[in-house]
Amino acid sequence: MQEIATSNRTREIIRRHGFTFKKSLGQNFLIDGSVLDRIIAAAQLDETRGALEVGPGIGSLTERLAKAAGRVTAVEIDRRLIPILEDVMAPYGNVGIVHGDILKTDLRALWQERFAGLAGVSVVANLPYYVTTPIVMKLLEDKLPIENIVVMVQKEVAVRMSAKPGGKDYGSLSIAVQYYCEPELVCVVPGKSFIPEPNVDSAVIKLKRRPEPAVRVADEEKFFRVVQTSFAQRRKTLANNLSALSGKERKAELGELLRAVGVQPERRAETLSLEEFAAVCEALSGSGM
Ligand code: SAM
Numbered sequence: 215m216q217e218i219a220t221s222n223r224t225r226e227i228i229r230r231h232g233f234t235f236k237k238s239l240g241q242n243f244l245i246d247g248s249v250l251d252r253i254i255a256a257a258q259l260d261e262t263r264g265a266l267e268v269g270p271g272i273g274s275l276t277e278r279l280a281k282a283a284g285r286v287t288a289v290e291i292d293r294r295l296i297p298i299l300e301d302v303m304a305p306y307g308n309v310g311i312v313h314g315d316i317l318k319t320d321l322r323a324l325w326q327e328r329f330a331g332l333a334g335v336s337v338v339a340n341l342p343y344y345v346t347t348p349i350v351m352k353l354l355e356d357k358l359p360i361e362n363i364v365v366m367v368q369k370e371v372a373v374r375m376s377a378k379p380g381g382k383d384y385g386s387l388s389i390a391v392q393y394y395c396e397p398e399l400v401c402v403v404p405g406k407s408f409i410p411e412p413n414v415d416s417a418v419i420k421l422k423r424r425p426e427p428a429v430r431v432a433d434e435e436k437f438f439r440v441v442q443t444s445f446a447q448r449r450k451t452l453a454n455n456l457s458a459l460s461g462k463e464r465k466a467e468l469g470e471l472l473r474a475v476g477v478q479p480e481r482r483a484e485t486l487s488l489e490e491f492a493a494v495c496e497a498l499s500g501s502g503m
Contacts (some may be wrong), residue, residue: 240342453479
């Protein structure tokens with residue numbers, strides 16, 4: 215039998231089950247085996263490892279994960295896809311299908327229930343584009359023992375996640391991702407690799423979890439608040455944005471603090487490295503701002 219990630223088999227499964235696509239759930243199914251080859255190679259799975267898939271659809275990636283990993287758990291929000299997945303995944307004894315919204319799933323409990331005893335677990339998915347950032351942020355902030363996150367996202371989001379300081383793509387998403395992970399662009403994927411074709415370009419990105427965050431900060435929440443505030447209005451200077459934290463009356467003092475850690479207050483947030491943001495954060499905390 216042909217694999218699911220082919221145009222013929224995908225159309226056959228959809229027709230046999232009378233399935234209709236829901237655009238609001240970001241349903242674009244992958245029909246390109248060569249893209250799956252790249253995803254699976256990047257995820258570095260083996261039979262001692264597990265994979266969590268977000269949004270399996272009709273199972274094109276799930277089928278490949280079942281062959282590459284020891285155990286697979288796939289969380290799908292659309293109830294109509296559950297019987298289809300149970301049908302097409304019947305030959306694979308190592309796949310568990312969970313009906314649910316990944317954003318509302320207790321991932322810690324899921325980890326204990328499904329992945330106990332494995333050498334490592336990676337998240338591998340063709341993400342629904344309307345919720346990419348909340349999903350990736352949840353995976354990072356829940357501090358789960360994830361080895362790699364290999365995901366298909368909008369190309370523009372992949373570029374922002376891996377952007378370095380100094381350009382318009384670098385922002386709070388780049389910093390949040392790079393704080394926890396080392397990003398690597400795996401490949402760019404054309405619209406014709408999906409049914410139906412999305413009207414944006416896509417890309418596969420690999421986020422390799424760092425053993426320790428990229429920079430050391432005393433208070434992570436404060437660090438991300440400083441980053442968010444610094445980018446509040448991209449065209450404003452760092453000092454102008456950060457005066458929201460210091461208060462207008464302490465703006466001169468804020469300027470001194472920034473200079474003391476080697477950051478000119480006139481700079482824009484998009485020019486600061488993670489190390490510089492960490493230094494700014496510690497300086498503000500130290501003076502109660
Ligand atoms: N993995 C399949 C593939 O590559 O062909 C389908 C990918 S499709 C881009 C995204 C999938 O995520 C859809 O099946 C959609 O129903 C599902 N989905 C959307 N929002 C979700 C959520 N919050 N939680 C879990 N699944 C979700």
